[in-house]
Amino acid sequence: MSKLAKMKARLTPISHAIQAQVGDAFNMDALAQLFVKIEEQNEITPQLAQVLDYAKFIPVTNVNAVYGGGEILSRKKGVGIGEDYAGTGDIPLAEVEYDTVSLPVKVGVIGYQYSVVELATAQQMNLTLEADKVQAANLAAEKHMSNVAWYGYTKANASGQLEKVNGFLNQTGVTIVTGQHDWSTATIEEVLSDFNNSLADSSDLFDGDSSIEPDTYLMASAQYTHLSTRVVPDSGGKTFLKYIEENNIFSTQGKPLAIRGSGRGNGKGTASADRSIIYRRDPSCIQFKGNSVEFLTAQPKGLDVLVPGHYKYQGVWLKRVDSLRYLDHA
Template sequence: MNQLLARLTPVAGAIQAQIGDAFNMQNLVNLFKQVEFVDETDAQMAEATEYAKYIPTKPTNNVVGGGEVLKRKRGIGKGKRHAGTGTDIPLAEVEYDSVTMPVTGGTIGYQYSVFEIQTAMAANIPLDSDKAQAARLAAEKHLSDVAWEGEGTVKGFYNQVGVTVVAAQHDWATVTVEEVLEDVNVVLTPALTASKFDDSIRPDTFLLPSDQFTILAGRFVPDTAGKTFLDVIKEKNIFTASGKKLEFGSIDRINGKGLAGADRAVIYRRDPSCIQFLADEVQFLAAQPVGVDIKIPGHYKYQGVWLKRVDSMRYLDI
């Protein structure tokens, strides 16, 4: 930093006289330092797009104000033995509902001043690619919030409406592995039963909040040659016992996201027929001169998390 300042000091007066306070010498030095030594944007982008690892994602393929409507129906009712002469005949019915996912527009942009461009060109700093990358990152941060938490009436990954919520009855940090397994099976057993005649909704992923994952991975079961609680849960849960595949994972975004601040595990089928996140990439328009500034507006569309099959997901609050 000091060497760079020393190198630029002889021309500082000329540059400052030309550009004033729009882009002072310290800003130029800091930008120079970042370009030469520091690039945090790749890690930031990986964090912002983490939702795509857990939620199947596709473009909206629609216009703002439009959207998609999923209509669902299910039969309800059950026959019973008849007395022979009575009129107490049970009635079957059809239950209808629909899920609507409108397309919403999002915007982001970036700008330069003419003086900033001149100074950056003289210093050989790639402002164009850097600022465009920052704008894409800013858009992804917004989409990440929508994917995990939702926005307005649209719910996110861990707070969907209509999903069955089960409360664990034990503190996993202190109880036996059998009691932990009991909590796990309480949420898994109904999911296994519900998918008996419809395998397309059977959960295949068990996402544990990282705090609880750490507890299970750090506790060892006596007399098991070093097996952890997590090992036993994976081997002995009702899905595994029934020959069904269930992938366990961990994510810190669901720590404290359950009722009353509990950690929330998400058990779901990671399949686009059951759940999707609909969003587009940012598209930038042509540069638009405004005074001595050059503005580049961008836009993107999104719909949010579309839980097509509510019965393919369960929450376990621990």
């Protein structure tokens, strides 16, 4: 079915109200084209780009399950390592640690509306309606998705039971490294020590497994600012950030590590510490599962025409719990 045919079907419930205003000049195709045009004019405004920042850091995939469905995920992390056999003694055991997370399908709702008079005037005078209201609806939905992606939520459902969805900054079961030095005053050696400590045991645990080894260091912007503005003594003007980029244990081994800053982690760690995220930006390790807004059949609402919309989401799916860790700064 074409876009125009789908839109005509969606507008059927309000066609009589519009026709009453327009009279014999009423044209259903023209009305449908009017709505198709405003829903297609969904430009990436600066505000929308800002709330879509999670998509720059987390791979985004669509939700294919229906509302009420979802997945119960058993995440695994292998532990243990073999050792030389001395002829006697215990044999080391390999284990797989599991934890279980729930990823139910949730539904968000948003809508936009125009007055019957606005629509009638636009059709009579062959005017294009401003798409601001549709853009505002998409922006509102993405603000919701952004909050879910970064922070998750905990709230009571209709039965009074608490539902929890974890975000990028509060995943369960991951390693949390505690920084030992205040980066606003620490020496470059102390900062490098904290930075390497947030990577060191992860590198040991991964033991060359590039499929889960971190490739992105998303630093709380308050800490990123310290590193990007402080200058290493006797370095000819080299910033702490540049020094860290060149001398951390990943770069010295030729392993890629993109260091970025984000204000999302400021104050989000333990005891309100700034929290940085060290992870592998790969959909086999982490995904955000969410869909764009789908607008539904228009509904008369007094002298207005309401166009409701909905979108499905499941939140952040950390598929490999050992591919992500946090540094909570001193």
